[in-house]
Amino acid sequence: MLKRAAITMDGQRRWTDASGLLRDYGVALLMSLGVTMTAAVLLPYLDHANIVMLFLLAVIIVAAGYGRGPALLVAVLNVLSFNFVFVPPYFAFAFDTRQATLTFMVMLVVGLIVGQLTARFRYQARIARAREQRASHLYDMARELSGALMAEQVVEISQRCIEASFQVKASLLLPDERSRLQAPFLLPGKLPVDLAIAQRCFDHNQPVDLDTASGQVAALWYVPLKAPLRTRGVLLVAFEQPLPPPIAEQRRLLDTVAVLIAIALERIHFATVARDTLVKMEAERERSSLLAGLSHDLRTPMTALIGLAETLTLRLAVEQSPYQDSLQAIREQAGRMALMVDNLLDMARLQVGKIRLHKDWQSLEELVGAAVRTLEQPLRDHPLWLDLDPKLPLVNCDAVLIERVLVNLLQNAAKYTPPGTAIGITAGVDADRLCVEVWDEGPGLPTGQEPILFEKFTRGQVASVVPGVGLGLAICRSIVEAHGGTIRAENRAAGGARFAFALPLEPPPPFETEDESDSEPDHDGEQ
Amino acid sequence: MMVSSELSLTVLIVEDEQAIRRFVRTALEDVGCRVQEADTLQRGLLEAGTRKPDLIILDLGLPDGDGVDFIRDLRAWSGVPILVLSARVEEYDKVAALDAGADDYLVKPFGVAELLARVRAVSRRYLQDPGGASVVTFGQIHVDLEMRQVTRADQPVRLTPIEFRLLSVLVSRPDKVLTHRQLLREVWGPVYVERSHYLRIYMGHLRQKLEADPTRPRHFITETGIGYRFCPA
Numbered sequence: 001m002l003k004r005a006a007i008t009m010d011g012q013r014r015w016t017d018a019s020g021l022l023r024d025y026g027v028a029l030l031m032s033l034g035v036t037m038t039a040a041v042l043l044p045y046l047d048h049a050n051i052v053m054l055f056l057l058a059v060i061i062v063a064a065g066y067g068r069g070p071a072l073l074v075a076v077l078n079v080l081s082f083n084f085v086f087v088p089p090y091f092a093f094a095f096d097t098r099q100a101t102l103t104f105m106v107m108l109v110v111g112l113i114v115g116q117l118t119a120r121f122r123y124q125a126r127i128a129r130a131r132e133q134r135a136s137h138l139y140d141m142a143r144e145l146s147g148a149l150m151a152e153q154v155v156e157i158s159q160r161c162i163e164a165s166f167q168v169k170a171s172l173l174l175p176d177e178r179s180r181l182q183a184p185f186l187l188p189g190k191l192p193v194d195l196a197i198a199q200r201c202f203d204h205n206q207p208v209d210l211d212t213a214s215g216q217v218a219a220l221w222y223v224p225l226k227a228p229l230r231t232r233g234v235l236l237v238a239f240e241q242p243l244p245p246p247i248a249e250q251r252r253l254l255d256t257v258a259v260l261i262a263i264a265l266e267r268i269h270f271a272t273v274a275r276d277t278l279v280k281m282e283a284e285r286e287r288s289s290l291l292a293g294l295s296h297d298l299r300t301p302m303t304a305l306i307g308l309a310e311t312l313t314l315r316l317a318v319e320q321s322p323y324q325d326s327l328q329a330i331r332e333q334a335g336r337m338a339l340m341v342d343n344l345l346d347m348a349r350l351q352v353g354k355i356r357l358h359k360d361w362q363s364l365e366e367l368v369g370a371a372v373r374t375l376e377q378p379l380r381d382h383p384l385w386l387d388l389d390p391k392l393p394l395v396n397c398d399a400v401l402i403e404r405v406l407v408n409l410l411q412n413a414a415k416y417t418p419p420g421t422a423i424g425i426t427a428g429v430d431a432d433r434l435c436v437e438v439w440d441e442g443p444g445l446p447t448g449q450e451p452i453l454f455e456k457f458t459r460g461q462v463a464s465v466v467p468g469v470g471l472g473l474a475i476c477r478s479i480v481e482a483h484g485g486t487i488r489a490e491n492r493a494a495g496g497a498r499f500a501f502a503l504p505l506e507p508p509p510p511f512e513t514e515d516e517s518d519s520e521p522d523h524d525g526e527q
Numbered sequence: 528m529m530v531s532s533e534l535s536l537t538v539l540i541v542e543d544e545q546a547i548r549r550f551v552r553t554a555l556e557d558v559g560c561r562v563q564e565a566d567t568l569q570r571g572l573l574e575a576g577t578r579k580p581d582l583i584i585l586d587l588g589l590p591d592g593d594g595v596d597f598i599r600d601l602r603a604w605s606g607v608p609i610l611v612l613s614a615r616v617e618e619y620d621k622v623a624a625l626d627a628g629a630d631d632y633l634v635k636p637f638g639v640a641e642l643l644a645r646v647r648a649v650s651r652r653y654l655q656d657p658g659g660a661s662v663v664t665f666g667q668i669h670v671d672l673e674m675r676q677v678t679r680a681d682q683p684v685r686l687t688p689i690e691f692r693l694l695s696v697l698v699s700r701p702d703k704v705l706t707h708r709q710l711l712r713e714v715w716g717p718v719y720v721e722r723s724h725y726l727r728i729y730m731g732h733l734r735q736k737l738e739a740d741p742t743r744p745r746h747f748i749t750e751t752g753i754g755y756r757f758c759p760a
């Protein structure tokens with residue numbers, strides 16, 4: 001059946017070997033012989049006209065069964081044998097009588113026409129059958145592909161189906177994450193694959209089916225797998241022998257197959273993406289619920305400790321107890337520990353997985369104000385210089401996290417400079433960035449240490465007496481970098497240290513200025 | 528420092544951690560409150576219904592359910608003030624709790640002074656006559672809500688209508704944290720609840736006009752990531 005399926009529109013037969021041809025013509029010869037003998041036997045009972053019918057019947061049978069060539073042979077042989085056996089003089093060819101010539105001509109013409117028509121029907125039936133076959137192959141393939149769950153399955157199904165319906169060797173080349181095609185896994189036999197050609201086919205989304213050297217149809221075709229969104233790979237088809245030029249239908253069919261495969265691959269791609277996203281979200285949720293739980297569990301005893309110590313302090317103060325100082329110390333140490341726990345939890349939150357930013361339009365002035373207010377106690381011994389450009393635009397950032405950066409930098413300045421040292425914040429716009437600087441007039445940073453300050457567990461002074469585990473700056477860097485900004489530390493020319501960070505500015509959101517109906521119009525507008 | 532029997536409130540603590548319940552109870556009883564305890568949300572709802580407390584202190588991290596749902600349930604039938612306790616990681620839970628109807632929050636760990644200050648502020652607001660005063664004075668600022676007049680050190684201050692509306696919403700609820708959504712809805716209307724940059728810009732204007740040092744405000748306090756609080760003192 002498959003051999004018959006390989007017949008093209010113009011009736012060319014491929015892969016039909018010489019023995020098949022020989023057999024067809026042999027059958028035609030035998031048929032002619034048989035009908036002559038049958039007619040000879042039946043001659044006493046039949047009219048000449050009926051004998052002619054028998055001969056025509058033989059032509060139809062051969063035409064239906066074996067095609068045009070054998071039918072032609074039978075038609076000619078029949079005419080000759082009829083003339084030889086049944087037209088007087090018997091057992092001799094006689095074309096001299098008008099009678100005999102007419103019979104001869106009519107038989108030949110009728111035989112040829114009938115043979116021709118029958119052969120054409122037969123041929124069209126075969127074409128129809130072949131098409132049906134292909135349709136059913138395509139259908140099977142589509143069904144199997146729709147059930148595939150992995151790219152490997154798609155490769156296997158495509159290979160099997162294409163090999164079955166085209167009698168060719170086939171394979172798929174799939175790209176990796178960087179759109180580089182990978183050598184085919186499950187390579188059937190040895191396909192002389194040229195990965196460079198395949199890559200070109202993939203990149204330009206163009207099939208390659210011509211041999212560049214000879215200009216002939218190549219034995220190895222590269223068909224891009226075009227899916228609705230992008231090309232998903234390349235289909236390799238290796239023909240065992242070069243095809244003769246009219247190959248339009250083959251090509252159309254292969255294109256259809258390629259689309260089927262591409263869609264299957266795209267579906268699998270998106271299924272994978274969806275699954276990965278789900279897994280990531282699940283992991284993210286688990287992580288944040290773990291951290292929230294941890295935070296709750298760690299803070300609860302701290303809260304109780306601080307609260308109870310404070311209650312007790314208040315009572316002892318009333319009684320003028322000598323233990324007030326010890327209790328006050330417990331209270332302070334607990335407070336410090338709580339801060340450390342905060343830092344560790346923050347670090348964990350920022351380091352594990354991707355930071356989720358709750359961005360919104362923020363006023364830096366407000367964030368600085370909030371940070372300074374939070375640190376009222378630690379900063380009380382330091383003169384504070386705030387120099388913020390009054391025309392600072394709003395910045396799209398996570399308020400809580402940027403306040404945390406400011407708090408950490410101010411806290412550091414307060415911690416590592418002697419009381420009375422001036423601390424300041426300067427902020428301005430530089431092109432498309434908001435630049436913020438926290439400076440102090442303290443001893444400055446140890447030379448050469450500036451870059452590693454932002455590493456985890458690094459502290460400016462080795463074995464310093466100032467407590468802390470050095471997470472503050474690492475937290476700052478994580479936050480600033482998550483915003484697409486930069487942070488650096490350096491010594492000021494005038495003495496002291498400077499920590500500067502910059503955040504990208506975005507075009508401001510739309511803002512309708514107020515219609516000032518019951519106050520004087522503001523000529524400058526509000527924006 | 529300690530003033531006994533200053534607050535005579537019935538307080539319900541919904542908190543699963545016994546140590547915290549004990550410390551909060553001690554601190555509140557020292558100032559004259561009656562304290563009831565519940566260790567689950569379920570029990571908390573029940574107690575809230577039967578004992579009719581004057582104040583509920585609710586831990587947001589209870590294992591048996593979502594504190595925000597508790598607040599919504601409670602708000603369906605009660606206006607009792609709710610003070611929420613939360614760990615710092617749960618910033619956005621605090622906003623959800625406040626939006627759902629909680630009155631204020633405390634971040635763990637907190638001290639006795641902080642706790643008592645919040646309890647006082649919350650209960651003062653609750654017990655106050657809802658009409659409120661039409662004249663508010665803080666620092667050098669004098670606001671007459673009825674006459675729509677604002678003076679600073681006896682000099683008139685000109686505010687735009689929206690600035691005045693924002694100011695009146697803030698000063699009418701002293702010491703209460705108002706979330707961004709709440710302020711946007713009340714001042715600009717429900718359509719504007721997502722446009723928080725309006726709030727940022729107008730808050731800046733108010734501070735420019737009414738604060739001695741707008742960068743270090745004393746009255747219009749930023750609660751980062753949550754909202755604003757007006758402190759008269």
